[in-house]
Amino acid sequence: MQEVMKKRAKELLASGEVTRVIGWKKNEFDYDITPAVFETAEAIDRDFVYDDFCGPNLSKFTFQHQKNDTKTLVFLKPCDTYSMTQMVTEHRVNRDALYIIGIPCFGKIDIEKIKADGMTGILSVTSEGADVKVHTLYGDKTYVKIDVMAERCLACKSKYHTIYDELIGEEGEVMETDRFDQVKELEAMTPDQRFEFWRGELSRCIRCNACRNACPACTCESCVFDNPESGIAQKAAADSFEENMFHIIRAFHVAGRCTDCGECSRVCPQHIPLHLLNRKFISDINGYYGEYQAGEEVGQRAPLVNFTKEDVEPDVVAKGGK
Amino acid sequence: MSMNEFKPKIVAFCCNWCSYAGADLAGTNRLNYPADVKIIRVPCSCRVNPMFILRAFQRGADGVILCGCHPGDCHYTTGNYYARRRMTMLFSMLDYLGIEKERTRVEWVSAAEGAKFAAVMNDFVKTVTELGENKRLEDLRCKK
Numbered sequence: 001m002q003e004v005m006k007k008r009a010k011e012l013l014a015s016g017e018v019t020r021v022i023g024w025k026k027n028e029f030d031y032d033i034t035p036a037v038f039e040t041a042e043a044i045d046r047d048f049v050y051d052d053f054c055g056p057n058l059s060k061f062t063f064q065h066q067k068n069d070t071k072t073l074v075f076l077k078p079c080d081t082y083s084m085t086q087m088v089t090e091h092r093v094n095r096d097a098l099y100i101i102g103i104p105c106f107g108k109i110d111i112e113k114i115k116a117d118g119m120t121g122i123l124s125v126t127s128e129g130a131d132v133k134v135h136t137l138y139g140d141k142t143y144v145k146i147d148v149m150a151e152r153c154l155a156c157k158s159k160y161h162t163i164y165d166e167l168i169g170e171e172g173e174v175m176e177t178d179r180f181d182q183v184k185e186l187e188a189m190t191p192d193q194r195f196e197f198w199r200g201e202l203s204r205c206i207r208c209n210a211c212r213n214a215c216p217a218c219t220c221e222s223c224v225f226d227n228p229e230s231g232i233a234q235k236a237a238a239d240s241f242e243e244n245m246f247h248i249i250r251a252f253h254v255a256g257r258c259t260d261c262g263e264c265s266r267v268c269p270q271h272i273p274l275h276l277l278n279r280k281f282i283s284d285i286n287g288y289y290g291e292y293q294a295g296e297e298v299g300q301r302a303p304l305v306n307f308t309k310e311d312v313e314p315d316v317v318a319k320g321g322k
Numbered sequence: 323m324s325m326n327e328f329k330p331k332i333v334a335f336c337c338n339w340c341s342y343a344g345a346d347l348a349g350t351n352r353l354n355y356p357a358d359v360k361i362i363r364v365p366c367s368c369r370v371n372p373m374f375i376l377r378a379f380q381r382g383a384d385g386v387i388l389c390g391c392h393p394g395d396c397h398y399t400t401g402n403y404y405a406r407r408r409m410t411m412l413f414s415m416l417d418y419l420g421i422e423k424e425r426t427r428v429e430w431v432s433a434a435e436g437a438k439f440a441a442v443m444n445d446f447v448k449t450v451t452e453l454g455e456n457k458r459l460e461d462l463r464c465k466k
Binding site for chain 1: 372373376377380391393394400403404406408409410412413414415416417418419421422423424427428459462463
């Protein structure tokens with residue numbers, strides 16, 4: 001797959017169809033993958049990589065690194081295409097200056113799960129089919145891929161590409177998922193238990209803003225959290241209120257536009273399950289205003305900038321929900 | 323009345339065209355409602371950003387109520403329909419985080435409903451008084 005992608009990228013660069021390529025690049029470790037812009041065939045040969053660690057959603061990176069005067073090639077996994085479609089709908093990227101190649105995804109590996117299993121001194125990790133071979137200073141170990149897959153990939157919502165100019169590999173389908181199970185579990189708790197649960201999670205927040213920066217729906221150029229008047233612009237959350245408020249507002253600002261790509265939870269250095277906040281909004285929207293998946297097609301109207309005269313009243317929450 | 327009796331702080335966001343006039347009517351009709359209610363006038367219920375509500379809690383409010391025109395009667399035609407969706411989402415999220423759902427409320431009060439305004443405020447203040455102080459969504463620096 002990686003070689004096919006490299007070849008196609010070099011072809012498009014050589015023909016002048018595109019002048020830049022957005023893809024993934026390996027850092028010091030096998031599992032340390034970062035988005036990158038490639039401008040020459042040599043750079044692609046040297047650095048370009050696509051493997052089971054290429055988790056970063058390139059849609060947000062495209063938004064930050066797109067140029068209007070030249071065409072950019074970008075490789076998108078199925079869940080990245082949902083984010084891209086949403087950004088095109090919101091006119092946050094210039095679709096005409098993009099050449100999108102859809103690529104298949106078979107689930108990404110979460111290195112934290114391997115590390116949590118006690119693996120230290122990791123030298124390399126290779127993934128072939130269902131086997132993940134970890135080579136360390138102290139010996140080798142082979143995992144079954146499903147055991148070390150990222151949580152978001154275990155509840156994968158779709159293998160279908162919603163936007164592309166060209167596909168490599170075969171088109172997949174929208175999947176049945178149980179992604180709202182955890183939300184339901186939380187909803188079934190008492191308010192006191194929920195409060196304790198979220199205090200335990202959110203009190204770990206260090207306000208690094210990584211969740212905001214990585215989120216493909218958070219594309220405002222000036223953000224409310226950077227406004228000194230907002231009351232929560234500190235570099236560190238001063239108390240429990242700010243922790244709660246930051247996360248409520250962050251999730252609220254993407255409510256109805258969040259495609260549930262899971263980047264927020266992936267980038268969180270404190271491993272806070274932020275996607276559970278977004279999924280709560282998605283499940284509420286589905287329950288109250290009808291099934292809605294953001295980023296399914298260009299031109300959709302998000303539920304929170306829409307209404308019907310028959311909408312439920314807000315006191316439905318006090319009465320016990322759906 | 324004892325000194326220790328809990329008096330809640332209630333913030334009421336009232337839309338300029340209906341509920342604020344409704345509050346005015348309650349006043350001219352000499353209907354009583356608790357002085358714990360602090361009214362903030364907004365051009366439309368839709369003007370209320372979820373952050374306003376959280377900020378009110380941050381600064382020490384024990385309950386926040388949003389009053390607007392009845393759906394269909396908005397001065398700007400559709401504002402309160404958007405507010406309705408937004409507040410449903412916000413209240414549901416607050417409940418999800420374990421914050422008492424009785425502390426927030428939306429009521430539709432028209433300019434002719436002075437009596438309803440007074441009744442709603444009496445009821446809301448009573449509910450919040452029973453709940454007690456807002457402990458779960460407060461900023462310690464703001465409570466001096």
